[in-house]
Amino acid sequence: xxxxxxxxxxxxxxxxxxxxxxxxxxxxxxxxxxxxxxxxxxxxxxxxxxxxxxxxxxxxxxxxxxxxxxxxxxxxxxxxxxxxxxxxxxxxxxxxxxxxxxxxxxxxxxxxxxxxxxxxxxxxxxxxxxxxxxxxxxxxxxxxxxxxxxxxxxxxxxxxxxxxxxxxxxxxxxxxxxxxxxxxx
Amino acid sequence: xxxxxxxxxxxxxxxxxxxxxxxxxxxxxxxxxxxxxxxxxxxxxxxxxxxxxxxxxxxxxxxxxxxxxxxxxxxxxxxxxxxxxxxxxxxxxxxxxxxxxxxxxxxxxxxxxxxxxxxxxxxxxxxxxxxxxxxxxxxxxxxxxxxxxxxxxxxxxxxxxxxxxxxxxxxxxxxxxxxxxxxxxxxxxxxxx
Numbered sequence: 001x002x003x004x005x006x007x008x009x010x011x012x013x014x015x016x017x018x019x020x021x022x023x024x025x026x027x028x029x030x031x032x033x034x035x036x037x038x039x040x041x042x043x044x045x046x047x048x049x050x051x052x053x054x055x056x057x058x059x060x061x062x063x064x065x066x067x068x069x070x071x072x073x074x075x076x077x078x079x080x081x082x083x084x085x086x087x088x089x090x091x092x093x094x095x096x097x098x099x100x101x102x103x104x105x106x107x108x109x110x111x112x113x114x115x116x117x118x119x120x121x122x123x124x125x126x127x128x129x130x131x132x133x134x135x136x137x138x139x140x141x142x143x144x145x146x147x148x149x150x151x152x153x154x155x156x157x158x159x160x161x162x163x164x165x166x167x168x169x170x171x172x173x174x175x176x177x178x179x180x181x182x183x184x185x
Numbered sequence: 186x187x188x189x190x191x192x193x194x195x196x197x198x199x200x201x202x203x204x205x206x207x208x209x210x211x212x213x214x215x216x217x218x219x220x221x222x223x224x225x226x227x228x229x230x231x232x233x234x235x236x237x238x239x240x241x242x243x244x245x246x247x248x249x250x251x252x253x254x255x256x257x258x259x260x261x262x263x264x265x266x267x268x269x270x271x272x273x274x275x276x277x278x279x280x281x282x283x284x285x286x287x288x289x290x291x292x293x294x295x296x297x298x299x300x301x302x303x304x305x306x307x308x309x310x311x312x313x314x315x316x317x318x319x320x321x322x323x324x325x326x327x328x329x330x331x332x333x334x335x336x337x338x339x340x341x342x343x344x345x346x347x348x349x350x351x352x353x354x355x356x357x358x359x360x361x362x363x364x365x366x367x368x369x370x371x372x373x374x375x376x377x378x
Binding site: 008011015020022025026028031034036037038041055056059063076077120122126137141169172176 | 202205209210212216217220221223225227228229232236240241243244245293314346349350
């Protein structure tokens with residue numbers, strides 16, 4: 001494992017060692033910036049109070065799951081994985097509050113401006129998959145997690161996580177279709 | 186990512202699907218990692234201070250019952266041991282090793298000590314026994330050290346384990362069968378001078 005020192009830091013933070021808490025906070029301080037970048041890529045305007053709330057929610061989620069860190073990704077990447085999920089939950093609740101049908105609400109980036117490169121297109125498709133398929137796909141490819149660890153994070157069985165993953169891959173392939181070559185070219 | 190990690194074997198069509206999508210997902214993943222790198226570079230001192238305040242606050246929040254956690258753990262182990270003895274199938278005599286019967290003695294560290302490097306005890310009787318070790322920080326429910334199947338009546342903490350220990354600890358040594366069953370337990374508390 002390439003992130004052993006991260007694991008040591010996490011263990012010491014769990015034990016509430018003051019210096020470790022400082023070190024951990026330094027590493028997690030990238031979360032607000034990541035949320036801003038993600039929101040911007042999704043074409044979302046995040047009011048500063050919302051950004052603060054999402055940051056706090058992400059910190060809380062990270063703290064609660066600290067003991068489940070397995071060194072599969074570096075600490076910053078692992079923490080930002082929680083930011084992904086918090087942001088998606090916020091999007092979902094926002095559209096639900098506005099009584100917009102979920103299938104429309106999940107596609108703001110596509111409706112606003114058709115993606116013009118392959119990565120943006122993949123991002124837009126992932127964004128339409130909805131929970132938990134999207135979460136499984138992101139954890140698998142963003143954090144490089146195993147199905148066992150995805151299952152632990154999302155509180156489902158490993159086989160269910162696996163089924164969601166392949167369902168997501170199939171939908172991604174269907175949506176990409178001929179556009180993959182077109183966009184890559 | 187073509188390996189079948191868990192449960193059912195991987196279907197060839199799933200393998201093909203995974204292979205077909207791997208390139209685009211890798212491109213996507215690279216870009217997300219670049220976003221993380223950007224966020225790391227752009228994190229401000231204010232971001233750090235806010236994160237630190239949050240984590241210090243979360244670390245300071247202990248469940249009201251947590252400070253009794255180690256006592257609950259000791260009590261649970263005692264009950265298990267008593268239960269095991271009471272159960273004694275087919276009216277067979279209880280195991281020779283009784284709870285707190287002195288089968289293990291001279292537990293160290295105990296009382297005020299200079300450090301927690303080595304945990305040791307002396308065992309009487311069957312030398313084929315195994316030992317389990319549990320160490321709790323005062324007021325914290327989860328054991329910091331949890332090791333089973335020790336073959337020697339002592340254990341030296343690793344550097345990583347040592348830094349996790351606070352100034353006051355409670356610890357237990359469990360007398361175990363080679364199969365991992367618990368036959369008895371002795372406890373001790375210690376604090377740093």
